[in-house]
Amino acid sequence: MNQYPLDPDVQHWLDIAGIFVFAISGALLAVRKNFDVFGMAVLAEVTGLGGGLFRDVVIGAVPPAAFTDLGYFHAPLIATVFVFFLHPQVERINKAINVFDAAGLGLFCVAGTMKAHEYGLGLVASVVLGLATAAGGGVLRDVLANEVPSLLRWDRDLYAVPAIVGATMTALLLNEGALNAGTMLLAAALAFVVRLLALRFGWRAPRAWHRRSTVEEPEPGSGA
Template identity: 90%
Template structure:
């Protein structure tokens, strides 16, 4: 395994912060779906921890950090309690939550890529797991809430693309031997910036070329 590029204590608290922010989005979705407090906690835990758990299992980093450090489980529970009592106020700061969510996305796509590479995966596989780390929890959250994952919806602002950008840049830096704490933060900042610009300007991925514009057009006999 390669030497860690971030101090383990710093990385730990950055992970906790990202997990907490993602967990808030999961708990808020549970409120919108009229789930009880247990459902809120489940969505918060899944959203915050899902991507990292998937990555750690794939690369063989077992038991995953979420099962060896109680803080990883406590952060989503604290987020659940916050949303349970203060959700009307939390709803008002959705824009701020989106900013922190974008920061978590940028951080996790980079950290996930680096960790996968440290465990011996190639650059492409490492970048894929960087994307999974950043977006996996949100996909699981949406599936459990019986919604089409935001990752797959054309009517949502770009989410996967910023993570792909950050993970790809990280992989290229690894390949060039130029990855260090500064360049790693720059890659995370780039993913963060792309996500913020997508939110600001409503950027979306293109749909199929010359697709029919309405559901009715696609029905048999139409």
């Protein structure tokens, strides 16, 4: 069975679009942190490419695609220029950026799971790498910016869970031999919808039962 049911050119441009949108979030964080243009480019590159680089190194797909296709490398640089000159306008369309980010999350969790499975990993490991592909860049971005990764913060709307849902559905479809262009896009759409619902209704993961934390509670509405 063809592990990549989409036309390769279509898949390539979907990847570029996802990288670009993720890179915008990295560049915007750099602006908020008062980084210079080099710092903006670094955070944009790390956010857009970090998850895919980690996945490719783990599965032995070397050199990673980011180093063999300059389009992957250039997309974050274009995002950096875009944010450098237009960041006030970009901030104002943050809700639209969140929608595109959710779409990138859905596409990347599915693509990461598929690629890991193609390289011989089991279903559980493939799901883990699907999650890493979708969320790894954001974790690296936050670490470099000296912030607690959003993935680990209770006051951020669900991010890992939608990626896990999409990656798990992809793995189950692979296991049943039912993965095709339609079902692949359905898995990506499921992750996309769960993420949008989390943003709309403020869904968050539960914290420890009967916790006694000394960490100061964030102000209401401070979630992503």
